[in-house]
Amino acid sequence: MALQSLDIQRRSATTTQPPSVRETTKVAKLIDISKCIGCKACQAACMEWNDLRDAVGESQGVYDNPRDLTDQSWTVMRFYEVEPDGKLEWLIRKDGCMHCADPGCLKACPSPGAIVQYANGIVDFKEENCIGCGYCITGCPFNIPRISKKDSKAYKCTLCSDRVAVGLEPACVKTCPTGAIVFGSKDDMKHHAEGRIADLKERGYESAGLYDPEGVGGTHVMYVLQHADQPQLYGLPKEPTISPLVSLWKGVAKPLAMLALGVAAVGSFFHFVKVGPNEVEEEEETKA
Amino acid sequence: MRPKLIERYKASDRINHWFTALCFILLALSGLAFFHPSMFWLTNLLGGGTWARILHPFIGVVMFLSFLGLTVRFWHHNRMTDNDRKWLGQWRDVLNNREDKLPEVGRYNGGQKLLFWVMVLTMLLLLVTGIVIWQPYFAPAFSVTLVRWAVLVHAISAFVLILGIIVHIYAAIWVKGTIGAMTRGYVTRAWARKHHPAWYREVTGEANPR
Numbered sequence: 001m002a003l004q005s006l007d008i009q010r011r012s013a014t015t016t017q018p019p020s021v022r023e024t025t026k027v028a029k030l031i032d033i034s035k036c037i038g039c040k041a042c043q044a045a046c047m048e049w050n051d052l053r054d055a056v057g058e059s060q061g062v063y064d065n066p067r068d069l070t071d072q073s074w075t076v077m078r079f080y081e082v083e084p085d086g087k088l089e090w091l092i093r094k095d096g097c098m099h100c101a102d103p104g105c106l107k108a109c110p111s112p113g114a115i116v117q118y119a120n121g122i123v124d125f126k127e128e129n130c131i132g133c134g135y136c137i138t139g140c141p142f143n144i145p146r147i148s149k150k151d152s153k154a155y156k157c158t159l160c161s162d163r164v165a166v167g168l169e170p171a172c173v174k175t176c177p178t179g180a181i182v183f184g185s186k187d188d189m190k191h192h193a194e195g196r197i198a199d200l201k202e203r204g205y206e207s208a209g210l211y212d213p214e215g216v217g218g219t220h221v222m223y224v225l226q227h228a229d230q231p232q233l234y235g236l237p238k239e240p241t242i243s244p245l246v247s248l249w250k251g252v253a254k255p256l257a258m259l260a261l262g263v264a265a266v267g268s269f270f271h272f273v274k275v276g277p278n279e280v281e282e283e284e285e286t287k288a
Numbered sequence: 289m290r291p292k293l294i295e296r297y298k299a300s301d302r303i304n305h306w307f308t309a310l311c312f313i314l315l316a317l318s319g320l321a322f323f324h325p326s327m328f329w330l331t332n333l334l335g336g337g338t339w340a341r342i343l344h345p346f347i348g349v350v351m352f353l354s355f356l357g358l359t360v361r362f363w364h365h366n367r368m369t370d371n372d373r374k375w376l377g378q379w380r381d382v383l384n385n386r387e388d389k390l391p392e393v394g395r396y397n398g399g400q401k402l403l404f405w406v407m408v409l410t411m412l413l414l415l416v417t418g419i420v421i422w423q424p425y426f427a428p429a430f431s432v433t434l435v436r437w438a439v440l441v442h443a444i445s446a447f448v449l450i451l452g453i454i455v456h457i458y459a460a461i462w463v464k465g466t467i468g469a470m471t472r473g474y475v476t477r478a479w480a481r482k483h484h485p486a487w488y489r490e491v492t493g494e495a496n497p498r
Contacts, residue, residue, distance in 0.1 A: 013325035110322040131337035134423040138436045245436040257447045268458035279464035280478040
């Protein structure tokens with residue numbers, strides 16, 4: 001229990017309860033898309049703080065750069081040109097891990113302690129325990145984890161758990177020049193969002209709202225969206241949940257399958273105890 | 289003098305069988321380790337979690353090829369007949385050692401044939417789904433939805449196969465004289481006459497009063 005701020009509340013591939021006598025404030029990052037100018041300072045700050053240097057890519061003729069998340073790019077700005085109400089809007093979303101309250105990556109992970117959820121809500125990958133199976137990718141409803149080509153381990157945004165642990169805000173929050181990204185307790189961030197949403201509604205964005213999807217228990221990265229009724233405009237899933245295939249595989253199937261195998265093995269033994277071996281009588285042996 | 293023993297498996301059959309069995313054990317143990325946290329320690333058998341993840345699929349391909357050998361060797365002995373279905377329907381007699389009540393069995397009984405086809409099916413499914421989820425080589429080439437289906441089908445197939453092999457191993461222990469067939473290659477005449485009378489007639493040319 002070295003660092004109280006990093007108390008673990010959930011640990012991958014662990015069936016017993018982690019230490020849970022203490023409770024910490026839940027944190028959250030709030031990204032207000034209506035305030036984002038697409039400057040990518042958050043991407044640069046993320047690289048700088050986390051010592052990541054992605055390979056220099058090639059121009060694709062669009063603003064998105066790099067084109068996608070990678071093991072070295074834990075956040076990217078995604079640019080969407082859409083016409084929701086018949087007029088052009090340029091929506092820019094900072095993509096990255098959503099830090100789900102019910103994380104699919106953690107549910108799918110087979111390696112004990114490779115994925116943890118801190119008591120403050122941050123979901124973190126511990127690459128030293130990662131075995132590189134890619135199960136986290138199947139668990140994630142947001143298409144976030146990336147397996148490195150260099151070491152075959154999975155990487156993603158840590159919500160700067162190391163900074164948060166010592167009372168600092170994440171690097172992207174620190175650097176954002178317009179205040180589009182803010183950080184604090186989840187309750188405070190929801191409250192802050194309410195104010196922003198009221199403001200947006202006043203300006204004519206009637207369906208402005210908060211993206212904090214219920215299907216994954218809420219998230220510790222939330223968005224203020226101008227069109228909360230159409231998150232697909234921003235490349236966000238409308239009602240994200242852990243895939244039922246993954247829930248079945250890493251849910252009920254797990255204990256039931258183990259039980260069935262145990263019953264088969266023990267049952268065989270007891271069958272032997274009850275009816276005994278099926279053997280050739282000595283008499284038959286000599287006759288033959 | 290009549291030889292007391294009858295050959296059931298050639299040396300190459302036995303080597304093929306046991307090579308497949310060794311692969312299966314490594315795969316089942318490492319696969320269970322990825323499946324349930326309580327089994328994760330089994331990855332140590334292959335040198336830890338990461339080594340188990342690296343080796344499991346390669347061993348899997350080797351097992352598939354080895355099992356292909358067994359399939360080619362034995363498939364023509366494993367065609368299901370009405371007799372076999374009847375045999376399977378009388379599973380209560382089977383389980384209670386009432387062999388005299390069962391329809392006459394040839395080289396393989398209905399249970400053995402059923403297991404054979406279950407293995408053929410699950411091995412195929414395991415190979416195909418295993419390639420789809422193989423990190424880091426192939427999985428990135430497939431959509432995440434396909435990979436999700438593949439992991440689920442892989443787990444279900446492996447479960448069915450492991451269950452089948454538990455039955456297979458127990459049956460070999462339960463029916464005395466069976467293990468020798470696969471280790472030394474021979475069974476006694478009485479064993480053959482009791483458990484596989486039609487096959488006994490076929491190989492010895494002798495009538496078989498019961």
